[in-house]
Amino acid sequence: MLNFFINNDALTLRELQTHFSISRVTITKNIREINDYLDGVAKININQSKFYLVIKDYSAIAKLQTNFLKQDLDFNDPAKRQATILKELLKNINGYVIVDDLADALVVSRGTINKDLRALKTALAFYDVKIETKTNRGMHLKADSDYKYAVITRNLVGKYYELEATWDSPTDVKLTNLIQQLDFNTDTVMAIKRNIAVIKWLRKYEIQIDARVPHYHQLLSDDATASLRELITEMISSSLSPGEWDFISYPFNIKKLNADDDELVKLALTDVDHLMQVVFPIIKQKFDVNLDFKRLLMELRYHLLFLINRAIFGVKTEGFISVDMLNKYPVSTELAQLSLSSIAQKLNVKIRTQEVGYLTVYFQMELEEYMSAPVIHRVALVKPISNSMKKFITEQLKELLNDDLQIDIFNSESDLEKSPEKYLLIFSNSFLTGNVLIQHAPIIRLNSVFNQGTLRERLQISLVDEAVKRGLCKFDVTHFTGKSTYTAGVKQLINQEIDCGQLTHEFLTDWAKREELSSSIFGDGVALPHVIDKSGLNRILVTVGLFEKPVVFDNQKVNVVFLVAIPNKLDAELSRILSQVYDLIRSIAANSNIFNNLKNYDDNRGLIQLMEAI
Template sequence: MALVLRFTQILEFLVAKGQATEMQLSHLIKVSQQTVKTVVLQINQELIDVVKIHYQQHVYRLEVLDFDELELLLAGGMKAAADFSSSEKRMAYIAKLLIDSGTYHLIDEMSDVLAVSRGTIQKDLKKLSLVVKSYHARLDSKPNRGVRLLASEVNKRLIFVNHVYDFYQYELGYDPKFFSLLDTLYDQLNLNAGQVTLLERELLFSIHRISQGYIIEEQIDNYINFASEQPNLLVFFSKLEDELKRNLTQYEQDFMAYPLNMNNNFPFDTRLLNKALIHRLINQITRDIFEDYPIQINRQALIDALQYHVTFLINRTVCHYQEKNIFFKSIQARYPFAYQLAQITRKSIWQVTDLMISDIELNTLAIYFELLLSKVRIDSPKQVALVASVGPAVRQVLSHQIQMIFGEEMAITMLTEEAVAQDFSEYIAVFTTIP
């Protein structure tokens, strides 16, 4: 199974980027560069009719031979073929068992079904416990009764979609009418491939859960459904209700629409923005930044720059939607100050929402800060202030030295010591002989 995961990680990265260095793939799958060569060779042998990875001057490039088959493989086809020698497959089986039943299950029973030792199951449960913890869920264990999963219905579905579905998608069988409804919806909404894949898997599993009597009965905290009034989606839900012969709660519809609310690439009503939450966040962010860095930040500019990004970022974090990591450590190295501001913002978001954003989101956030900082640099008047009680000759020497540092295009404003109480925010630097 480790090999299947490496196949998937390398192919997903090459699909996103087109090419990668040996070092990038080595960091990606956490093996040596020599092992990367071996894995790439295996990909070329196993998927000979699907892809070809070319290697030249320490760079790997992807050539796709069968786009449809590659899409199926990356959508979970490779994981579905894995066996129980894989810890991840065993964890998926255990999670599925606990989600489906909602009751306790004995470790010995799992051990017999999966044909592994009791100790191996306990190790798998320990790993699974860490996974579900990030969903505000936990594994409850009792002697002679076994283990059960304690989680909200929303988080049970998210755990299944994100960690189980790829392994057991082919066990979910549905009426062809449902797929016909889905195809119509995809065409009407003009969705991209990623949205289609995620929407299909979560809808299929949601319908499975609803048919079993499990209903979402609470609002999803900090999440906004921007598609709540989308006409085509409402028609789809109406037809789905007819097929299921039951009404869908607003909370169910909000959850089912979550793949449409992960990115700002779908028409949405800006009036649905949670202005109160955004303002609380921006206030916290500016306070936290100023505490570490005494720099002046235009609060409205920060709101304009971040309000949509932060809103969708929170949606992704709530739903544990993970963007592909195409930056690695290059963002931190290239934009160190913007990255530090992003780290402060991550802490601010956690303080306000109790949500911890991922390192991938941190990279994207740093880019937004760099863009904001770049705009400030471009828009700011290029001038410095010189406050000195000296004669004209000395002032001329000081001005010359300042221009040697900043360039001749820098405007220098001469001020007397009486000006020390004024607002210097319009200057990018102040030189003074006055204490």
Template sequence: MLSQPRLKEILQLLLQPTVHSAADLAQRFDVTVRTIRSDIQALNRLMQGASINLKRGKGYELEIRDQATFEDWKHQALSPDWTLSLDSMEDRQRYLLSILLMHPEWQDPDDLADMIYVSRNTIQSYLRSIRNLVSRYELVFESRGQQGVRISGPEEKRRQCLSEEVLDRNLTDYVTGFSPLEKRLFEHTDLSALSGILYSCLQESCLTCSDYALKNLVLHTAMMLERIRAGGVLPSHETETLPAEVETAAQTLCRTLEQKEHISICPAEQNSLALHIALNTRFSGISEREDLRTAITRMLDRIAAVWHFDLRNDPVLQKDLYNHLFSIFKARRSEQHHLNPLLNTIRSSFPLAYDISLDAVNHVFQTVRLSEDEIGYISLHIGAAVERCYSGQMIPAKVFLVCGSGMATSRMLEARLKSYFQSKLEILGSLSYQQYLALSETELTSADFFITTVPLPDRGIPFVEVEFSLTRDNAENVARMLSPAQAQFQGPCHFFQEDLFVRFDTPVTKEQVLDELCTRLIQAGISEPGLRESVEQREAISHTNLNDIFAIPHPMAPEAARTRAAVAILDHPVPWNDSGTTVQIVFLLAFCKGEQKSIERLYDFLLEIVQSVSLQQSILKAETFEEFRQLCLRP
């Protein structure tokens, strides 16, 4: 379990019969003797079946007490799966932050520099960045001469900072295993065994959750165990009444861990664990709230009136929206905020669903505003319902979906598949990664193939791996599983016209681009004079760039005589949002009420641009509208 390359190299040296002094090792690795001593101490803390001893006048020697135990440990310790990548500045700073958060004692900056292989000047730059970062969590970065540096502050804030700033929730890898950084952070905890214990406790209490939520719970529980061992215990707080099955699961889990880990888990830690179980699982005890029912009715009325998508008779959407809004406000009462790791993907892959949801949510929730993270998940449910409105009949090819990130993403993937392959697919069900592993042979062979968002081990049934947004390439790969003929997708030419095309060959501002495009749409008789103000209102709510090259500004709601896109191509990138992201392709969209199909087709083409670097490059090369049409638009 050696996450630092230097520790592995020291162990490999000590496996040889040669004795090495601290000075020899320090010179070999270009670090201080003090750092070598710290490394030896770290190795001894982790090592099983052996220890490294200092022989006076000679140096360090490996003494093996239990050969079988040591060999098992050595096999794991030298595995490449435990090696941390510290190639980028972000990786090094994240690892440095993890050390300071997990170890509250004073740390010598020189030792920290040696740990992450940077100079003394660079370590000071990293520490300044960390000082600014932790202040947002009510934590204090302390620096005292000879003592060194440390982070102090409330235990709950320390854990929140660890969760949000250190853990990397890349979905594909996140749900199927544990990263070297996670293993390093929780080096005294068997994460795989903990995952099994948690899964069993949830099953016994009839609680279900996505693979993503299960991983969240595993890491939260591992963090609790590590912090208890380090003496960092949560203070007592007023407890919230939770469903009985949640309390039972938390109690069972705590008693099991106390026996296994030989620790004591106080009531405050158990209450915190119960709350996280409630926030990450689905359970039957959801109470009825008339205010949420009313809010959902008003949202769907708004979508029908403004966007002309009538989703009011979709019982699946009604249920999903209620459960999701209930979870949002449940988390808010507990002062919990879950970041949405899918937000950027949702915004770029489902811009229409996101815009519809943003408009409806802001119309209904004016007193209590929902965050973009929360709206992102809502837009998946709305987008799936929009797709269902236009899906056709089920067909013979039988498939299971495997989706590790929860109900919202599996609903969206299912709806996208039905929209693309309405006469070709029969979806037997949606599974988590854990449920896929538990399928019997009979259940496996009931499917022709599997469509999955996470890597799957081969169990004899073919599968195709896709993104939950179902990109063009993904759809074509699914089509190949069904038929040798590839699915064909058409580009919407009629949304573009010559007088709505402009190329800027000199530097301009975002405001100048918007002014020009709005003016052209108004002069063409497509939009009303209030277009520019409405576009500005939409930009103030949430940025409209889909990536670092392409933006789609638009008014708050459909208001045009015809659905059109005014195009600006920029020789010089222009900053488009507060974070400084620049763009060079701008499509200002004007929607016509009642043209649902046209709006969907236009957004499908925008999505194709986002997913195709070659198409983006073709657009950038277009000097005139005719070149734009020939290079980019298909009839």
């Protein structure tokens, strides 16, 4: 949690609950303990429901980040025990380790060791490293590539042990200078030194990475790194193998450096291009969005190059986009997840979930470019209305819509009645009669124009209502009866839509898989499960489920479920409507009056009823 505060600006309680999946009480307790621990160094403050870190001593924080996980914890800590077990398995890579010996060494029971081994096997599975057992002999580690021993040593053992790497002060100064000639960044210097320590430690136990690491790209020439490699060779008392240099030097190759060799970069980007020429058709087959993939690749290629290098060595990145933010961009997130899963499969690497956020940003930028084709919305003004008021309304709506606007002015209600056009909104201070409300659009009083928040909410409702009337969006509301759970409620919504031919049974299976990947809890009592719909129907489906009493899922309360089915074939118009649907859902979550209108929703009256009393 402390690292999360160090790497983020002000955080809301909901963001903390979503990220850590823990209760409000636990978060408060953790923050209190962190403040006690940081006494005199830094403090987590709160201002208007947002928590933020105030640092008083930056050098102390930097030292703490490096060392606080390596303090001498006792073996009552399961994570420390598991790191110790892994350390013993690595030290005996060519032999076997016996469970009883581990229990004696750690002064715990055999049952405790077996429990730790189960947890350790799960952690190692991410790296494709196994703990194999042979009867009457014991356990040993097995990896398909030797470099993975270095990765798990750095990520899992190095978290708690210094690995006994030492060299004299003059050597350290020279090493630092040579690294900084290539990259002056302090984190890079520390990472290279840590990797040297890992290689030295592994060699003590006869573990050497001989072969080059597959799919990994070196971006620095041999000439540029010759002096550094020569010094490291002296430090470890023998020449470096190609695989060892790949591991030691990877911090240079996960970002753009001035020292990069142009030819090596060009070759690496060519490999990325060839990979994505295979991946993009796979994505389009699963989710048919007509993006300019050629242009997207030009934007993405450097990012993908560094992403692949990070993935190969299990490098963690900060998830700078929260789950809440990802929920705002469902299509882009889906495209990012499909891309990462395809890349991982093609290269046989594991890619961390934090990478989704970065890739989502690129897809969202391209998607917004794709949706930028002009759309003309018609708005009616019924006199009496001044030219200055017309200008003001036009400017307000253009700012909110980001689309072209056609404003028609009518001298009277009867003139409006004669118009064959459909209007998004009608502005008037008169009480219009007849069927104008039904035939044309919602009536907006002129004083609403001065409240941009209210105007935005009315506009969001009108946009989705317009899509519903055109058959491009379907909106249904269900009240759950009796004692229901989140999972049972969503299944009920899906089955209802299957029964009326809106969804297929495959959608239910896809939703279950999606829930395993990431949380659908949007916050503020709202759940937002969204799944790709393969029914072939050309519309956005929104089916709402309201609980009689809040239910708890993922340690959070849920009052309402917005289940969104996104067509497998998504054109620019449907993409725009989907964005409008998500804007409306956020307004419903934030405005209690709109939410109360939703709770009293009448299927015969349509979405316009959500505007009442807002």
